[in-house]
Amino acid sequence: MSNIEMPLVLFSVLSQTAVGLVIINAGRNWAAEGPVGISRSQWGIVLAFLITGMIASFFHLGHPLQAFTTLKHLSKAWLSWELLGITLFLCLALIGFFTGKDKKKSPVVFLAALVGLLTLVFMGMTYAPPGYPALNNALPLVFFLLTALLLGTSFSAWFTPAEKRPLLFRILTVSLIVGLVVYLLVPCIWLSGGTVTMQTAWSWLSSPLYWGRVGIGLLLPLILLWRLKDIPLWLPVIILIGELLGRAAFFKETVHAAANIGGLY
Amino acid sequence: MKKLYGFFIDTEKCIGCFTCAMACKNQYHQPETVIWRQVYPISEEIYPYLERAFYSLACNHCENPTCLNVCPVKAYYKREDGVVVHEQEKCIGCGNCIRSCPYGAPRYNPEQKKAEKCSFCWQRIDAGLKPQCVQSCPVEALQIIDLETFDRPDAVQYPPGFPKQPKLNPSVRFVLPRLPKVIGREDI
Numbered sequence: 001m002s003n004i005e006m007p008l009v010l011f012s013v014l015s016q017t018a019v020g021l022v023i024i025n026a027g028r029n030w031a032a033e034g035p036v037g038i039s040r041s042q043w044g045i046v047l048a049f050l051i052t053g054m055i056a057s058f059f060h061l062g063h064p065l066q067a068f069t070t071l072k073h074l075s076k077a078w079l080s081w082e083l084l085g086i087t088l089f090l091c092l093a094l095i096g097f098f099t100g101k102d103k104k105k106s107p108v109v110f111l112a113a114l115v116g117l118l119t120l121v122f123m124g125m126t127y128a129p130p131g132y133p134a135l136n137n138a139l140p141l142v143f144f145l146l147t148a149l150l151l152g153t154s155f156s157a158w159f160t161p162a163e164k165r166p167l168l169f170r171i172l173t174v175s176l177i178v179g180l181v182v183y184l185l186v187p188c189i190w191l192s193g194g195t196v197t198m199q200t201a202w203s204w205l206s207s208p209l210y211w212g213r214v215g216i217g218l219l220l221p222l223i224l225l226w227r228l229k230d231i232p233l234w235l236p237v238i239i240l241i242g243e244l245l246g247r248a249a250f251f252k253e254t255v256h257a258a259a260n261i262g263g264l265y
Numbered sequence: 266m267k268k269l270y271g272f273f274i275d276t277e278k279c280i281g282c283f284t285c286a287m288a289c290k291n292q293y294h295q296p297e298t299v300i301w302r303q304v305y306p307i308s309e310e311i312y313p314y315l316e317r318a319f320y321s322l323a324c325n326h327c328e329n330p331t332c333l334n335v336c337p338v339k340a341y342y343k344r345e346d347g348v349v350v351h352e353q354e355k356c357i358g359c360g361n362c363i364r365s366c367p368y369g370a371p372r373y374n375p376e377q378k379k380a381e382k383c384s385f386c387w388q389r390i391d392a393g394l395k396p397q398c399v400q401s402c403p404v405e406a407l408q409i410i411d412l413e414t415f416d417r418p419d420a421v422q423y424p425p426g427f428p429k430q431p432k433l434n435p436s437v438r439f440v441l442p443r444l445p446k447v448i449g450r451e452d453i
Contacts, residue, residue: 060359060360061357061358061359062356062357062358062359062373062377062378062379063356063357063358063378063379064357066338066357067357069337069338069355069357070337070338070357070359071337072337072338072339073336073337073338073339076333076334076335077334077335077336077337077361078335079335079337079359079361080337083337126335126361129331129335129361129364129365130331130365130366130367130430130432130433131331131363131364131365131366131367131369132364133367256364256367256369257367257368257369257428258366258367258368258369258428259369260426261305261320261322261368261369261426261427261428262305262306262307262308262311262319262320262426263308263310263311263426264308264310264311264425264426265425265426265427265428265429
């Protein structure tokens with residue numbers, strides 16, 4: 001992909017953050033006993049991420065006022081499903097926000113988590129086109145799930161009292177280690193692929209965006225967690241910066257199949 | 266019997282003159298950065314001779330076009346004769362077809378903020394004429410074929426240097442360039 005596609009970077013990372021927050025909270029609600037539903041302020045931050053991402057996505061379209069027509073091809077296009085999923089998720093988040101005055105368990109959070117998870121699958125399918133051999137597989141979905149897990153877990157720390165953070169700390173540490181392994185291994189595996197996949201590997205490995213993603217988004221938070229033994233409130237921002245860099249690399253550094261026409265594949 | 270149109274590229278005849286690409290530009294007057302037909306030189310890894318060979322490529326009007334499948338606003342449709350048509354008035358410029366096509370056929374028009382691609386000159390086809398690129402080729406290296414009746418044993422669908430996408434099944438056939446005759450000292 002030849003340019004950073006900043007609107008898509010913001011849309012995908014911020015909407016996945018919102019989905020991750022809801023999934024993590026749904027998991028905590030399911031595991032805990034008593035009235036521990038997610039509060040209005042948490043729904044508020046979910047909506048803030050989601051709406052900011054959706055507004056950003058309009059700047060990616062040549063004709064944003066016709067964005068509603070993207071629901072027309074649900075029979076075949078994953079992008080139509082992605083838009084349907086994100087719209088349903090937005091509706092559920094709004095319902096959660098306006099009905100979430102008291103902290104009681106609500107089916108809305110579980111429904112929103114399910115819809116959010118399905119939306120991640122639709123996003124994973126949308127960004128796995130035949131035009132990009134390195135991504136024409138399950139990798140986009142893996143990247144998107146990792147983004148939702150890392151940012152969902154870390155931003156949940158904002159709404160978790162210190163005595164209940166050790167579980168989040170363990171989830172975040174394991175997620176960062178898994179993310180680090182995945183992001184370091186993937187380009188190495190691509191090196192054994194076809195010409196375009198190999199070109200993608202070298203493009204990623206020589207990109208400051210990729211190394212910024214690994215360093216700022218994964219290694220630095222791991223070191224900070226190891227030293228601080230807690231999730232400081234500013235850590236999610238560092239992880240978010242790393243994710244944005246990684247998504248920019250995803251769009252900018254991946255090589256299109258047509259780039260090598262006339263050469264060996 | 267209904268026809269199923271495709272392009273035929275005889276790389277043995279193609280001299281890489283770009284007349285096909287220029288004819289396309291002259292017909293449709295696309296902006297500078299928008300190219301519907303492109304002439305790609307075949308790399309020396311594939312054809313390691315001083316003489317060069319080329320692929321003249323545009324949209325391949327695939328049997329199962331990925332552009333049509335991924336377009337969220339149904340801006341593409343496939344005609345009965347196999348031609349994949351992009352209806353620009355429906356396009357919202359999301360770029361999904363541009364990212365998805367492994368042949369790089371749809372291009373972004375920055376003036377209209379929409380995608381566009383080779384139309385196979387379907388208006389000319391309907392009028393009984395050849396596509397402008399085919400019409401202009403001075404060495405008849407670029408032709409249109411009916412895939413229902415095309416039967417040339419030396420033609421291939423996926424030559425080296427052309428992405429192999431069996432699921433898409435591009436409606437294009439190639440004849441590969443022959444190896445040049447190498448004259449050694451013993452031949453003199």
